[in-house]
Amino acid sequence: MRIGDLAKATGVDIETIRYYEKAGLLPEPGREANGYRTYRQEHLERLAFIRHCRALDMPLESIRRLLDFVAHPEAECGDINRLIDAQLARVQARLNSLRALESQLVALRAQCGENHSAQECGILHELVAAAHGEACACHSTD
Amino acid sequence: MRIGDLAKATGVDIETIRYYEKAGLLPEPGREANGYRTYRQEHLERLAFIRHCRALDMPLESIRRLLDFVAHPEAECGDINRLIDAQLARVQARLNSLRALESQLVALRAQCGENHSAQECGILHELVAAAHGEACACHSTD
């Protein structure tokens, strides 16, 4: 399998595959006489694993550590839990802030109905007022 | 007001303030004889405006355009609406994917209860299985 085949099989961009190799996530592939990379089934599985973890938004460093566990199956799995927990915590924190953000944006959007000049625009007014600190907790000074 | 005072007053890092200046978001401050930047009330307000928009997760480019409206209050406000709408759409898209992500992570986390070796760990098993494509839509090949 050449890199283009692997890319097609997994839906991962060629450049990204090379990047994962440089980053030490994907083991070095074999080389044809002309220098082209050649991959085997294990590379495909490894790459799918990486993409699955990336789809869970894990940083590459976490994936690296998970791959260590795959390579050393006798190790205790406590760190795996902690890793997932940390990831979940990140996601939930981001969810919370995005939810707050969404309602702020919805409220903001409601300030402008019809087309008019910027100086009469409720959105701009609200943004300026909030920046002055009136009823604005989001960019707190603490 | 020197840069440190502005930083303290707004809770924004000094380096970030200088970065905003370089990025053309904050107007060039005055300078003391020794080259130190000096800021006035308008800078403080401007910076607060920027931070408020950043708290709404707007990209700097959008903020630049909002600032253009502040500077040209006679312009039509239609673009302001579109800007907020686009931002809201981004946030909602991210919310949706994060919600899916959260439930996946929760399900994943449930696969491991007690401490054991990595090869028996349900989390690792699930990750590997999902990477193989069994019941996994997240890293689709299309």
Added chain:
DNA sequence: CTTGACCCCGGAGCGGCTCCAGGGTTTCCA
């Protein structure tokens, strides 16, 4: 013999900061 598809490499660019080295200035206290 050329066209096009594929592959190689090293390096730059993205956003939004953050940090660093290497310097100058000011302020405070002994």
Added chain:
DNA sequence: TGGAAACCCTGGAGCCGCTCCGGGGTCAAG
């Protein structure tokens, strides 16, 4: 008066996870 601490300056590199670029080599079909 001296010296340390706290502040300020600049330009440039580093972070993440790619993505794109230039400049080249390789190989099969028409």
